[in-house]
Amino acid sequence: MEPExxxxxxxQREHDWTDFSGRTGQTQDYWEHWVExxxxxxxxxxxxxxxxxxxxxxxxxxxxxxxxxxxxxxxxVPPVEWMHLTYVHVGFLRATDILWSQVExxxxxxxxxxxRVEPFTLQLGGISVADDRRIYLGVxxxxxxxxxxxxxxxxxxxxxxxxxxxxxxxAEGGDAFVxxxxxxxxxxxxxxxxxxxxxxxxxxxxxxxxxxxQMKMARLPIQPSAHYADIDVVAEIPLLGAxxxxxxxx
Numbered sequence: 001m002e003p004e005x006x007x008x009x010x011x012q013r014e015h016d017w018t019d020f021s022g023r024t025g026q027t028q029d030y031w032e033h034w035v036e037x038x039x040x041x042x043x044x045x046x047x048x049x050x051x052x053x054x055x056x057x058x059x060x061x062x063x064x065x066x067x068x069x070x071x072x073x074x075x076x077v078p079p080v081e082w083m084h085l086t087y088v089h090v091g092f093l094r095a096t097d098i099l100w101s102q103v104e105x106x107x108x109x110x111x112x113x114x115x116r117v118e119p120f121t122l123q124l125g126g127i128s129v130a131d132d133r134r135i136y137l138g139v140x141x142x143x144x145x146x147x148x149x150x151x152x153x154x155x156x157x158x159x160x161x162x163x164x165x166x167x168x169x170x171a172e173g174g175d176a177f178v179x180x181x182x183x184x185x186x187x188x189x190x191x192x193x194x195x196x197x198x199x200x201x202x203x204x205x206x207x208x209x210x211x212x213x214q215m216k217m218a219r220l221p222i223q224p225s226a227h228y229a230d231i232d233v234v235a236e237i238p239l240l241g242a243x244x245x246x247x248x249x250x
Contacts, residue, residue, distance in 0.1 A: 005142065009139075010126060013126050013127075013203075020196075023192065027074060028132050028186060034222070039092050039097070041222070041223055043221055046088065046218060046219075047215065047216070048087065049084060050231045051085055052081050052083035052181075053084070058207065061207050062137070069183075072194060074190035075184045077183065079228055081230075082231065083181050085181050086220075087148060087149055088148075088152050090158060102158070106158065107217055107234070107235040107237070110237070111237045117144065117239050117241065118144075118242075119213040119241065121209050121210070122140070122212060123140040123208075124206075124208055125138055126203065127183075127205055128203065129199070134182045134185050135183055135185070136181060149175055215236075215239060216235065217235040219231075220232075
């Protein structure tokens, strides 16, 4: 882990919490504007880690908090199997953005570069709120996801194009990406203070660690009738680090 980066992530969580807890009135409904954000409920294509699907037991320490949040009218908690970490949002399946026939090319272009990254460990811990819409679990990755984003950007023209307009990935080549896992979404109902009272004692809660040796690309079905349908993993790419030079890899 890079200590300075871990401090930066913690500072971001603190900033987000201060912004959330300093406001008054009801929270915003996370799904209210999704029709516009998703171009009429189109399906996202993302490089993501389906951590809840791959390692649901890792989230067991969070179960008491998740159950408490789920009992609030202010919060909707997704199934653990849906909880994931998106590190590159490629786009949405639609005629003017991404065609299904293009998805294989994203994998083919990204895989040789993703394999160059060494396996790494995630430390899960720290609770905060972002955008006044979602509750998230913090992730310390030692900068590995920023390196993966750089490799994917250099290998996939569609991602390179998207990152040109992404304020998180600056024109100077720096990347301010902060990994997070959404664990709850606001409904726009109830009382903000009730959420603050529940989360405050858990803000520094440490969940545990997870080893990462394989990266994945998936389509994330988020439809009005079933926000948390199964994540459809369409590609798996091993992290080989220096071993990627050892010959052909499918």
